[in-house]
Amino acid sequence: MRAWVSAFAFCGAALWATALAAQTSDLVSQSSFRVCADPANAPMSARDGTGFENRLAEFFAARLELPVQYEWYPMATGFIRNTLRANRCDVVIGYAQGHEMVLNTNHYFTSAYTLVTRSDGPIADVDSLSDSRLKGLSLGIVAGSPPATHLARNGLIGKARPYNLFVDRRHESPIPDMLNDLKEGKIDGALVWGPIAGPLVKQGFPDLKVTPLLKETHPPRLFFRITMGVRQGEKVWQRKLNSLIRRNQAEINAILSEAGVPLINDMGTDLLDPVQ
Structure with a gap:
C-alpha cells in the first residue's frame, strides 16, 4: 500500500510538473518571434529597423526559423507591464542582468x-x-x-x-x-x-x-551585463534562448561590434576582443 501511494505521488508530481511546463510555455508564440521594443530608442531599437537590437532580433528569429513581430511601446514606466506581462510579446532584446521585473536569460554581452x-x-x-x-x-x-x-x-x-x-x-x-x-x-x-x-x-x-570607464573601483559600478528578458516562470523559453546565445556568441559579438558597441569582459576590467 505504501509503495502504491509513493508511486501515485510520484506520478502526480510528474504530471503536475509537465502541466506547469506546458502552462509556462503556452504563452510564447510558436508562429513568430514576438519582440517588445521602443519604437524611438536609437541606436538600440527603432521602428525603421536600424537599431542594433533590431539586427539582433532578426538574427535570433532567423536561427529559430520564425518571422519577427514587434510590440512597440515607449521604454518608460509601464513598459514591461503593458508589453511582456500583457502577453503582447515574448522577449525584450536588451535587459540588465538581475532585474526582478523579468526572468533574465544568460547575458550575451557586457x-x-x-x-x-x-x-x-x-x-x-x-x-x-x-x-x-x-x-x-x-x-x-x-x-x-x-x-x-x-x-x-x-x-x-x-x-x-x-x-x-x-x-x-x-x-x-x-x-x-x-x-x-x-x-x-x-x-x-x-x-x-x-x-x-x-x-x-x-x-x-x-x-x-x-x-x-574601466578603472573606477568605488561603487556604484559602471559596467553591466546585458541579457534578454522573458516573463517570470518561462523557464522553457529561457533555456531555449540561453542555448541560442551559447551557440551563436561569436556572431552576436560581431553584430554588436559592427554597430560600435564597446564590449568588455564579464568582470568589467578590459576591452573584449570582438572575435571572442
Missing part, C-alpha cells in the same frame, strides 16, 4: 559607461574620473545615472550639466543633444552608457572619441 570627448581635445586620453585634468571642466551627465556619484566623489558635480533621464524619445533626445553640445564646445566631455555612445558616435560624430 559593456560600461564611457567618457566621450573631442578626439583632438586636451582630455582625449583620459580614462578615469579621478584624473586631475577633469578639474574645473563641465561634463554632461544623464541625471540620476551611476556616473553622477563618481562625479560627486571627485568634486566634478558642481560644473556638471544634467540631461533628462526619463523621456519619450519620440519628442526628446537627451544623448544626441549632449553629443551635439560637446561637438559645439558647450561642454567638455559627456558621460554616456557605452551601447548608446559607441553607435551614435560611429554614425554621426566622427570628431568625438569614446573611452570606456
